[in-house]
Amino acid sequence: MTQLTNTIPAADYAIVGGSATSNCRLPEDAQVPGVRVVEPELFFETPYGVTTAFKLLEFDAAYTADGQTHRALAVRMHGWRKGFNWATSQGPLQVFWVLKQAGVRKIAGNAGVGGINKMLQGGDIVVADDYLDFTQQRPSSLDERWPNSVSMVEPYCPTGRKILIDRAEREFRRVQHTGIMGCSTGPYIESPAHVAFMRQAGADLVAQSTVPEINFAREIGACYAGIYLVVNPAGYVADPETRQKMYQNYKKAAPGVAKVILNTMLNWRVDEPCACQERTRPIMMPYAEEELS
Ligand SMILES: [Zn+2]
Incomplete structure (x- = not known):
């Protein structure tokens, strides 16, 4: 049943889907x-407009590591x-506003990605450990009053990465344990x-x-934590042969990534x-601590 609601259910987990899982039902x-x-x-309904569709999932206590029932938004x-x-x-603003209310x-x-490192092949899985921001004019925070100097040491959760790597190695032939x-x-694909x-x-x-x-x-x-599926060499989407291989990589891998x-x-x-x-606390800004407390 389709529902538009102001009531956001409590959830411990969230799956923010990307193109690595878009070719399957998760x-x-x-x-x-x-x-x-x-x-x-x-x-x-959010301050940024109405969201796209979410699914509410439940994890059976008999299958969770802590033996508790948990819910997830996907x-x-x-x-x-x-x-x-x-x-x-606008989409991520809506999504993360909802995830915040859900606790x-x-x-x-996840994402289907272009491989920049020449060691990467189509079909590889990369569990990234750091990131570089080449975007322009994207909002840097949900709340404009969010203070400066939030640590991005280990931006990808080390615990989440460890579990992702362990589980990915059971499903995929090549899993890269690090990557930036x-x-x-x-919307433009990067130029050479x-x-x-x-x-x-x-x-x-x-x-x-x-x-x-x-x-x-x-x-x-x-x-x-993020899991990334390499679908093509970066920058070469326009080439018809690469486009075909890309599509095959997406389709083949999606249920496994899910x-x-x-x-x-x-x-x-x-x-x-x-x-x-702990790293969500601003550093070196005493006034910010006061504002947040
Ligand atoms: Zn963590």
Whole structure:
């Protein structure tokens, strides 16, 4: 049943879907035991407009690492929608506003990415450990009053990454344990010169969604981890042969990526101490501490 509501359900986990899972139904096609759909289609009113559809999922206590029942909110394609240029980030603003109200503490993101590092092949999985922001004019915070100097040491949750790597290695042939995500604005695909520039700057892969998601996650005090599917060499989407291979990579990998994400959630303990939460506190700004308290 389709529902538009102001009431946001409590949820410990969130799956912010991207193109690596867009070619499958999540969770249905992943067929992970212990995961059920509670609400198939929920739309929420937010200060940034009405969201795209969310699913509300439930994880059976018999399958979770802590033996408790948990709920998760899942949204497709970063909350982007037709008719809006994603560079304005209206979708992610809506999505993360909802996740904040829901009290979400663990978030898994994903994307189909271009490989900048020449060691990467189509079909590779990368569990990134850092990121570079090449975007322009995207909001840097949900709340404009959010103070300066929030630490981005270990921007991807180390615990979430460990579980993602472990689960990905059960599903995929090649899993890269590190990698620097370079995020560009889009909608344009990077020019060859820009790819060369990003490579020199240290980026291994490129997508258009990591910023602002990774920043918003830290702002709302949630752990964030990302799993990325390499679908093509960066910058070569226009070539017909590459486009065909890209499509095949997306289609083939989607249910496997969804399975890895769901199994990660089942094994990612909400109450386990994690450094991410401490890092949401602003540093070197005493006045900011007062404002937040
Ligand atoms: Zn964490």
